[in-house]
Amino acid sequence: MSALTPFAKKHKVTVIGSGNWGSTIGKMVAENTAEHPELFERDVQMWVYEEQVEVDKKSKIYDESHELCKGSQKLTAVINTFHENVKYLPDIALPHNLVANPSLTDAVKNSSILIFNLPHQFIINLCKQMRGHILPFARGISCIKGVNVKESSISLFSETIGEELGIYCGALSGANIAKEIAAEKFSETTIAYDPPLVDSQAPTPATSQGPSPASSHVDLTKLAHKDASGKPSKVILKPLPAEYHPIDQDTIKKLFHRRYFHVRVVSDVAGVSLGGALKNVVAVAAGWVDGLGWGDNAKAAVMRVGLLEMREFGNRFFPHTVHPDTFTVESAGVADLITTCSGGRNHRCAKLSIMEGKSIEEIEARELNGQKLQGAMTAHEVHTFLKSQNAEKDFPLMTAVHNILMGTEKAENIPDLIEPEDE
Numbered sequence: 001m002s003a004l005t006p007f008a009k010k011h012k013v014t015v016i017g018s019g020n021w022g023s024t025i026g027k028m029v030a031e032n033t034a035e036h037p038e039l040f041e042r043d044v045q046m047w048v049y050e051e052q053v054e055v056d057k058k059s060k061i062y063d064e065s066h067e068l069c070k071g072s073q074k075l076t077a078v079i080n081t082f083h084e085n086v087k088y089l090p091d092i093a094l095p096h097n098l099v100a101n102p103s104l105t106d107a108v109k110n111s112s113i114l115i116f117n118l119p120h121q122f123i124i125n126l127c128k129q130m131r132g133h134i135l136p137f138a139r140g141i142s143c144i145k146g147v148n149v150k151e152s153s154i155s156l157f158s159e160t161i162g163e164e165l166g167i168y169c170g171a172l173s174g175a176n177i178a179k180e181i182a183a184e185k186f187s188e189t190t191i192a193y194d195p196p197l198v199d200s201q202a203p204t205p206a207t208s209q210g211p212s213p214a215s216s217h218v219d220l221t222k223l224a225h226k227d228a229s230g231k232p233s234k235v236i237l238k239p240l241p242a243e244y245h246p247i248d249q250d251t252i253k254k255l256f257h258r259r260y261f262h263v264r265v266v267s268d269v270a271g272v273s274l275g276g277a278l279k280n281v282v283a284v285a286a287g288w289v290d291g292l293g294w295g296d297n298a299k300a301a302v303m304r305v306g307l308l309e310m311r312e313f314g315n316r317f318f319p320h321t322v323h324p325d326t327f328t329v330e331s332a333g334v335a336d337l338i339t340t341c342s343g344g345r346n347h348r349c350a351k352l353s354i355m356e357g358k359s360i361e362e363i364e365a366r367e368l369n370g371q372k373l374q375g376a377m378t379a380h381e382v383h384t385f386l387k388s389q390n391a392e393k394d395f396p397l398m399t400a401v402h403n404i405l406m407g408t409e410k411a412e413n414i415p416d417l418i419e420p421e422d423e
């Protein structure tokens with residue numbers, strides 16, 4: 001078979017991150033690569049931030065005669081031997097074709113599809129380590145819930161990843177509490193994936209020798225490609241060689257969709273990303289309200305105001321790209337807000353912090369066994385940005401969450417703090 005035979009090459013997939021959600025996504029993606037051998041290599045690499053763990057004696061996989069069950073062991077060795085992430089996703093059987101790899105550069109080598117799934121504070125550093133080690137034409141999907149704020153500028157992690165690595169990156173977000181999905185309970189998600197036409201339908205230009213075998217003949221610099229704020233993207237995308245099946249919306253859906261995990265693919269990367277990031281701030285407020293014992297009506301009021309602020313944030317700061325309906329129609333909007341304000345970690349830790357009179361960080365360290373909350377950090381980042389735009393008063397709930405975390409306001413004052421000024 002010639003190297004240029006269409007689709008002679010299968011996509012190698014790497015998941016970068018192996019926490020609660022990273023391992024769950026790894027599980028689903030590995031189930032799908034095994035079911036679609038025409039598109040994907042069977043084995044999925046999962047980059048693991050290496051650390052020492054102990055296999056719990058109460059765990060189903062515990063075997064007192066096994067060396068890896070004695071004392072502290074490398075997490076990657078435990079995952080690859082017992083096919084369970086004992087630290088971040090205990091009691092869930094992972095597919096044997098999901099391979100834990102502690103070397104980032106080795107895990108991403110030759111992968112044409114990169115899935116980013118880490119707490120947002122770690123991603124920029126990792127992208128720097130990946131530079132020069134990935135396929136230049138790789139495509140990405142960011143499952144990260146957070147925004148990248150630098151003083152007066154804000155960007156989505158799909159964009160940050162895209163710019164750091166020079167690739168196109170879409171976003172996956174939804175009402176997706178990982179442990180429910182890992183147990184194969186039904187949920188929906190939204191994937192925003194809208195690369196320039198070259199990967200999907202762009203006609204390959206004909207040459208005097210007939211149709212070009214390689215999509216690399218398409219001049220990508222001439223294709224309209226804008227970032228989420230509507231400015232022309234700085235990234236000059238490299239086309240996918242023609243021996244690969246196109247990485248289009250259909251390919252992406254096949255990689256993620258499961259019987260228990262229904263995927264809707266849309267084009268609104270900004271709306272999907274902002275929904276996932278901003279709802280974490282609202283969930284902190286909802287947790288406080290529950291911790292105060294104020295009941296469901298109070299929580300619904302906070303969620304209503306939060307949803308309006310999420311939509312306004314998108315409209316105001318990403319006016320060229322956000323579809324306001326994403327916040328109310330898609331899993332990545334209102335559904336994620338509801339689930340996170342009910343069963344999410346941000347909500348639970350905020351609730352306990354009020355009930356016990358402790359900081360959220362103390363509760364996080366005690367309750368989450370190394371998992372990382374995103375809500376408080378995102379509240380501070382969003383506040384930095386809103387302040388730079390002189391827009392704090394237009395986002396009273398987001399501002400209140402920041403001020404309460406800083407100790408300059410009290411959660412008990414939330415009803416007054418979110419009351420519009422003219423009422």
Ligand SMILES: NC(=O)C1=CN([C@@H]2O[C@H](COP(=O)(O)OP(=O)(O)OC[C@H]3O[C@@H](n4cnc5c(N)ncnc54)[C@H](O)[C@@H]3O)[C@@H](O)[C@H]2O)C=CC1
Nearest residue numbers: 018019020021022049117118119122144145177178371372
């Ligand atoms: N857990 C959930 O239910 C969901 C989480 N998300 C989002 O997914 C993203 C990833 O979260 P999770 O998988 O839940 O992570 P997690 O909070 O369960 O785990 C923390 C992860 O950070 C890694 N880590 C710790 N220190 C590190 C360092 N210095 N450098 C690099 N990595 C380090 C750990 O190895 C671990 O994989 C976040 O943006 C989160 O908001 C999205 C949907 C659901």
Ligand SMILES: O=C(CO)COP(=O)(O)O
Nearest residue numbers: 174175176177344345346
């Ligand atoms: O994003 C989530 C659910 O969609 C998970 O939220 P938490 O990080 O608050 O658990």
